Amino acid sequence: MHRSVSMIRKQTLAIATAAAFVAVLAAGCQTTDPYTGQPQTNRTGTGALIGAGLGVAAGLLTGDSAVERRQHAMIGAGIGGLAGAAVGNYQDRQQAALNEKLRGTGVDVARKGDNITLNMPGNVTFAFNSSNLDPKFYPVLNDVAGVLREYHQTVVEVAGHTDNIGSDEVNQRLSEQRAAAVAQYLQAQGVQQQRLITVGGGKRYPIASNDTEAGRAANRRVEITLVPVQS
Numbered sequence: 001m002h003r004s005v006s007m008i009r010k011q012t013l014a015i016a017t018a019a020a021f022v023a024v025l026a027a028g029c030q031t032t033d034p035y036t037g038q039p040q041t042n043r044t045g046t047g048a049l050i051g052a053g054l055g056v057a058a059g060l061l062t063g064d065s066a067v068e069r070r071q072h073a074m075i076g077a078g079i080g081g082l083a084g085a086a087v088g089n090y091q092d093r094q095q096a097a098l099n100e101k102l103r104g105t106g107v108d109v110a111r112k113g114d115n116i117t118l119n120m121p122g123n124v125t126f127a128f129n130s131s132n133l134d135p136k137f138y139p140v141l142n143d144v145a146g147v148l149r150e151y152h153q154t155v156v157e158v159a160g161h162t163d164n165i166g167s168d169e170v171n172q173r174l175s176e177q178r179a180a181a182v183a184q185y186l187q188a189q190g191v192q193q194q195r196l197i198t199v200g201g202g203k204r205y206p207i208a209s210n211d212t213e214a215g216r217a218a219n220r221r222v223e224i225t226l227v228p229v230q231s
Helices: 002-028 043-050 064-076 085-102 135-150 168-188 213-219
Strands: 030-032 039-041 108-112 115-121 154-161 196-200 221-228
Touching: 064 154, 085 108, 085 115, 085 135, 085 221, 115 135, 135 168, 154 168, 168 196, 168 221
Parallel strands: 154 196
Antiparallel strands: 030 039, 108 115, 115 221, 154 221
């Protein structure tokens, strides 16, 4: 009996210690974006904290083969590819241009290797449960389109994501519709259609916990990932 109580006490202490450690890690995941001035979450840390069952930031959803096919098509259409050190330099300049244009908008500009991802939270893009672009977001997309027109040697993946409220089917459809709405707007602003890929992630790729409204708001987002065309 005493041994059982002792074991329970040890387990309780271990759980409490682990919870405190996770809380410290979660606090450490919050930083301030130096360009936008907005609070941002360290996605790698958050992904580890919320567990493999929830997933992490999706990044590129269409996969390498789909992007490669689009790159080949773009090269065939006369859009030259980049090679060697020119790839990183090109993306460095494009990232700097996006940081300048998007400062203070709430849009996060992230870099992973040679890919650049723009994370556009739902509170600045769409109303709840809607795929109609918020008119207040037009100037932001206009700035994004301007940079994309200047740096045209990239494949542009537009991925929609949702929170976990509602059925899988509804969320998948909504994520696809949101991605399509953003891609159509960019195309109307002069971004070549052959550069654009749209995909819906539904609710499968949260970047925050869906247990809170703040987390759900972070998960309702559109991510635009820019992949350089390489020769």
